[in-house]
Amino acid sequence: MNQYFATVANGLEPLIVEELERLGAHSVKPGFRGAAFEGDRTLLYRVNLWARLPFRILMKLHQFPCQSADDLYRCIQSIDWSAYLTPDLTLAVDATGKTEQLNHTHFTALQVKNAIVNQQQEMFGDRSSVELQEPDVRINVHLDRDGCTVSLDSSGNSLHRRGYRPAVGAAPLKESLAAALIQLSGWQSEQMFYDPLCGSGTLPLEACLKSLNIAPGLFRERFGFETWLDCDRDLLDHLIQEAKSSQKEALPAPIWGSDRDPQVIEQAIANAQNCGVSDQIWFSEMELIDVVAPTDSGVVFCNPPYGERLGRDSDLGAFYKQLGDVLKQRFKGWTAFILSGNKELAQAIGLKSSQRIPVYNGTLPCQLMKYELY
Structure with missing residues (x-):
């Protein structure tokens, strides 16, 4: 069983819990702007394809205490990234949240990217290129109090963008x-x-x-x-x-x-x-x-x-x-x-x-x- 987190708009946490349970998710627990749940790969694909409410489905890789930039770098390097990312695949890092010392998301994302590509250089003598728009692997790092959660974004572009609506009026509803x-x-x-x-x-x-x-996922070009x-x-x-x-x-x-x-x-x-x-x-x-x-x-x-x-x-x-x-x-x-x-x-x-x-x-x-x- 893998651990996942579905992100939603503020206030929709009770609704996403209902939706995930309907789709067969296990151990569903509401969180801040989303819900944590457990399941296998089939569930991950099914939720991306069928869920109508979330923006992203994140697959949790690791969680660790983190107070400083050095903690962040060291703990990111402790993950074996070759299981998820080879130098021929592009990457992007999204950072959210902050701690007392790590209070700038751009710096956090840069620190994570450096830790990953430096590990690749040591292992392969080569590294992944950064691609912000359509990366092969999108990594999500969330800082909260003194902890850090590292996940892979399984959705790619936000799931609210179904793909059927290139034509929108003024101030469209998501x-x-x-x-x-x-x-x-x-x-x-x-x-x-x-x-x-x-x-x-x-x-x-x-x-x-x-x-x-x-x-709703049938209209998308691809999932992450x-x-x-x-x-x-x-x-x-x-x-x-x-x-x-x-x-x-x-x-x-x-x-x-x-x-x-x-x-x-x-x-x-x-x-x-x-x-x-x-x-x-x-x-x-x-x-x-x-x-x-x-x-x-x-x-x-x-x-x-x-x-x-x-x-x-x-x-x-x-x-x-x-x-x-x-x-x-x-x-x-x-x-x-x-x-x-x-x-x-x-x-x-x-x-x-x-x-x-x-x-x-x-x-x-x-x-x-x-x-x-x-």
């Missing part, structure tokens, strides 16, 4: 956060899902992938572990085929998105095509004032803008009031979820929320507000 919001809402795939402010389509698309049981020395290509191919064969053919209930901006609707349609779900999901250009409920019940979900202004001339307070009016007058029998990072604007909706769930959109504290529309 795919992993969209998936988390949908999970927090308790939405079931038998309920219609409608986002009347859908932008480039992230919320409807994540709902669609979940409803059709499509693994694919260039590891012990990569089992046959196992990965088997898990990919297994994921493809478990997809559902049709949605149990419609998933719609609309937006006033024709350009972002074009982006949403392109993203749906990249997912292979353009025949399942409906996107349309529509002003909010023209939106009506397409069925008697369902879930309406939206992430309205919460900056100072919407466009050049329109007032956001009036926009939020209009949103509240549309929901109140035209969506009786539905449940609404609105993500807001601005309490004053949320009050302009003019509806009483039945639940407010604190979440972070990046570093911005927000609330996912639930409204029962009678």
Whole structure:
């Protein structure tokens, strides 16, 4: 059994524990911005392929007390790096956290890199080159109090970048956060899902992938572990085929998105095509004032803008009031979820929320507000 750590956005620790346990992880324990768990190589590949919430899945190599730069260098050199890295493979080092003496992440990363390549020079007379963007092996070093944890990053590029969304609108919602919001809402795939402010389509698309049981990792070009020395290509191919064969053919209930901006609707349609779900999901250009409920019940979900202004001339307070009016007058029998990072604007909706769930959109504290529309 290897030890792993899945990193998530602040506040999503309880959700990632649930997701990891569903995927078969053992000994799952919540931590700071993530959860530790145990499992074999199959689980590592499966979590990268299927998990909707994490940014990265780290495989723990070593943990040791560390107070100074000398401690760090010596302990990094005590690891036999030839088991993970040969001179023909490129590397990158990511450092997070700090101690009293090691309080600059760039210096920490440099110290780790030097310890590794100096060991390679002694062993092989050659060393790995540094490649920051797409390294063959990405090493993660985390300092906390007087300790250091060294891990390999099995994911490569952050898992929130599914790969289906080269086209994004302004201030797009991360795919992993969209998936988390949908999970927090308790939405079931038998309920219609409608986002009347859908932008480039992230919320409807994540709902669609979940409803059709499509693994989010299927759209990625590659995972970090694919260039590891012990990569089992046959196992990965088997898990990919297994994921493809478990997809559902049709949605149990419609998933719609609309937006006033024709350009972002074009982006949403392109993203749906990249997912292979353009025949399942409906996107349309529509002003909010023209939106009506397409069925008697369902879930309406939206992430309205919460900056100072919407466009050049329109007032956001009036926009939020209009949103509240549309929901109140035209969506009786539905449940609404609105993500807001601005309490004053949320009050302009003019509806009483039945639940407010604190979440972070990046570093911005927000609330996912639930409204029962009678």
